[in-house]
Amino acid sequence: MAASTMVIGSSEQAILVRVRHDLLECTFGFIHAASDHINRRDIWHFISSFHCSNLCLVELWDFIEKEELFEVEAVGANFTWASRRSDHGPIVSKLDRILAHDSFIGHWDSVSASVLARAGSDHHPLMLHCLRGTPFQSRPFKFQVACTMDDRFRDLVCDSWSRPLHSPDPIVRVIQKLKRLKGELRIWNKQVFGLIST
DSSP states (O other), X not given: OOOEEEEEEEOSSEEEEEEEETTEEEEEXXXXXXXXXXXXXXXXXXXXXXXXXXXXXXXXXXXHHHHTEEEOOEESOSOSXXXXXXXXXXXXXXXXXXXXXXXXXXXXXEEEEEEOOOOSSSBOOXXXXXXXXXXXXXXXXXXXXXXXXXXXXXXXXXXXXXXOOOOXXXXXXXXXXXXXXXXXHHHHIIIIIOOOOO
């Protein structure tokens, strides 16, 4: 069955597209947020309105935390934007990211991203790769003790746990940190450690 796509919303800073394929329906957001924080506020309200949420968000990281999104790490260049405006050489930064919800990642056997070559822009495009070898089956999260033997595991857990959350309730913060860690471990299991839950 061919995928169907429909633009469900657009603004000066974003385009939202709904994609349906087989039993999967998901929304993709293509965002080019304003550089000043006053105008940038509008984009988070706009996106939240399509996610059936009444969030009043100011910045990207708050939005990511509230919507429980995780970054799909991209292979390729370490930066996604370059400018030659400096007298001291090029300025490079990682401005572009692919963010996904755990439920989207769980639909696929493999989710990855690549940084592509620039063509006519100062931004490198990103390509999302989603592969499914078997019909969709919801897989529960399972912790594998073998993960702890990988040297990168401790760094992943420490990094995830040390990033701040802004809830005043400590119990809510612990629950949110556990959810965030679960999603990051699921991605890490698929992309770095290997799919070992089969």
